[in-house]
Amino acid sequence: MQNITRYLENKRDPNTIDKIKCALEALHLKIDPAKVIVVAGTNGKGSTCATLHKLLIASGRNVGFFSSPHLIKANERIKYNDKDILDEDFYKIFEIVHKKVCDFNLSYFEYLTLMAVQYFFDEKNVDYAIFEVGLGGSYDATNAIPHDISVITRLGMDHETILGDNLLRIAQNKLGIVSFRNKVFHSKFHDEKVTELSQLISEKLQAELIEAYTYDYTVDKTSKYPSFGIRTQWGDFKMNLQGQRAAENTSLALTIFNYLIDGNIQQFIPAIAEVNWPGRMEMIHYKNRDIFLSGDHNPQGIQSLLDILQFYNFKNIHFIVGICNDKRYSEMLLKLTNFEKSHIYLTETPEKTLAIKDYDEVFRKSAIFVSANPIKALDAAILNANEEDLIIITGSLYLVGKIKSLIQIDPLSRK
Numbered sequence: 001m002q003n004i005t006r007y008l009e010n011k012r013d014p015n016t017i018d019k020i021k022c023a024l025e026a027l028h029l030k031i032d033p034a035k036v037i038v039v040a041g042t043n044g045k046g047s048t049c050a051t052l053h054k055l056l057i058a059s060g061r062n063v064g065f066f067s068s069p070h071l072i073k074a075n076e077r078i079k080y081n082d083k084d085i086l087d088e089d090f091y092k093i094f095e096i097v098h099k100k101v102c103d104f105n106l107s108y109f110e111y112l113t114l115m116a117v118q119y120f121f122d123e124k125n126v127d128y129a130i131f132e133v134g135l136g137g138s139y140d141a142t143n144a145i146p147h148d149i150s151v152i153t154r155l156g157m158d159h160e161t162i163l164g165d166n167l168l169r170i171a172q173n174k175l176g177i178v179s180f181r182n183k184v185f186h187s188k189f190h191d192e193k194v195t196e197l198s199q200l201i202s203e204k205l206q207a208e209l210i211e212a213y214t215y216d217y218t219v220d221k222t223s224k225y226p227s228f229g230i231r232t233q234w235g236d237f238k239m240n241l242q243g244q245r246a247a248e249n250t251s252l253a254l255t256i257f258n259y260l261i262d263g264n265i266q267q268f269i270p271a272i273a274e275v276n277w278p279g280r281m282e283m284i285h286y287k288n289r290d291i292f293l294s295g296d297h298n299p300q301g302i303q304s305l306l307d308i309l310q311f312y313n314f315k316n317i318h319f320i321v322g323i324c325n326d327k328r329y330s331e332m333l334l335k336l337t338n339f340e341k342s343h344i345y346l347t348e349t350p351e352k353t354l355a356i357k358d359y360d361e362v363f364r365k366s367a368i369f370v371s372a373n374p375i376k377a378l379d380a381a382i383l384n385a386n387e388e389d390l391i392i393i394t395g396s397l398y399l400v401g402k403i404k405s406l407i408q409i410d411p412l413s414r415k
Contacts, residue, residue, distance in 0.1 A: 004094050005074050008108045015110060020144040023104040024114060027097065029121045033146040037130045037256070040137040040174040041153025043300050044187070044249040047241055048153050049130045050277045051253035057081055058271035059261055061127040064120035066142070068109065068134045071279055071401030072408065078116045080124050093119050109134050113141040128260070138176025150177045150207075151256060152186040153249065155194060156300035168193050175201050182207040185256045187248060212255045217247035219311050225283075226311040234266040238273045242281045243308035250275075279400040281308060286407055289382055292390065293404065295397030297324065299331045305394060306339050315388035316341045318381040322374060322399035324352040332395065333363050343384070345369045347377040349398040374403050 015023075037052070039045050046067055053065045063081060070076035075084040085093070093115045101114060113131070120129040131142040155171050171194040178184050184207050189195045202209045218229040218236060229238045230247045232254060239246050250272055258265050279295040296305045309317065319336050321344055323329040336342055346356060346367045356364065356372055364370055369380040374393075381391050393403055 036147035039151040040133040042156040044153035064129040066116035212252040215251040245304040295400040321395040322349040
């Protein structure tokens with residue numbers, strides 16, 4: 001298993017979408033586009049997919065779910081009925097796919113995408129397969145999979161060096177997943193030009209745009225930490241995910257689910273209280289403290305985190321922050337440093353890290369603690385925090401995954 005993941009991790013250069021389509025054809029699979037759902041967007045892709053996955057399982061469907069990135073182990077990316085693919089199945093599927101596509105020189109992500117397709121449609125014969133786009137939309141490997149349903153979550157600025165330096169260009173890339181006569185489910189577009197673009201694309205491709213249902217969210221603050229719910233046309237339901245962003249993504253998932261089931265979905269909606277999406281305000285225990293992991297990796301994500309924190313009771317907040325080198329780090333850090341009673345601990349991520357030395361001097365000097373070692377930064381926060389304080393790790397899912405893996409590997413560190 002480790003040999004396979006090392007082999008895949010060394011394959012980084014992406015291919016053209018046409019080449020990926022050829023590699024997909026080489027698998028000789030019977031893929032029913034009516035069973036395939038491809039989800040793009042800037043924020044909320046993963047939680048929308050995870051919620052739809054849970055709802056479909058609750059309704060008795062067999063469902064595959066491909067996501068990225070993983071936090072600890074590559075198996076996390078390929079799920080069937082809410083369970084990660086087993087090591088032996090991962091190995092078997094890799095061998096099958098590799099024999100057929102080794103000459104295509106696929107990247108890590110492309111390999112895993114095709115492995116997921118092979119697993120879902122040959123090994124499991126799923127009722128539905130949900131694919132979360134890795135980056136963008138138009139040229140992403142997931143867009144090579146024939147699909148009747150496209151989903152666009154909330155759009156924002158991210159990966160500008162690849163997708164474009166304005167929201168319209170980014171939206172155009174994300175909307176590149178829309179195919180001929182698709183059903184296109186989407187969160188509300190908050191930009192008029194993006195709305196016009198989506199309408200032009202849908203008219204050209206004879207696709208149908210379907211906006212997510214309206215919703216409201218509720219907050220219960222009677223316990224130590226707040227819990228959130230969603231108010232829908234079917235009634236009020238408790239969510240496991242947190243905040244307005246969770247309600248927005250849940251509403252989008254419910255809109256898709258209602259279309260797919262075409263029946264009374266009210267009996268299945270309580271399943272949203274069981275949705276687990278690691279690394280999104282996930283609470284772990286470390287050195288007798290509650291630690292929150294929230295891998296918000298762009299300004300929009302950081303703002304969503306801060307919106308959630310308004311409902312928490314705390315004296316101070318200690319943010320352990322590591323950011324990738326392709327992100328708008330100044331905007332992210334300004335949001336965090338300007339938040340009430342916040343203290344910043346700068347560290348580095350295990351992938352694509354922005355090195356400590358490359359942060360503006362003002363951020364290095366204003367930080368409470370600076371270390372390239374994320375566990376040292378976390379330990380410093382624990383040392384400084386009192387019982388009424390919150391400790392939150394944010395800025396990158398890579399950072400969240402690294403800290404989770406270190407704590408998991410060393411049982412003594414949990415004490």
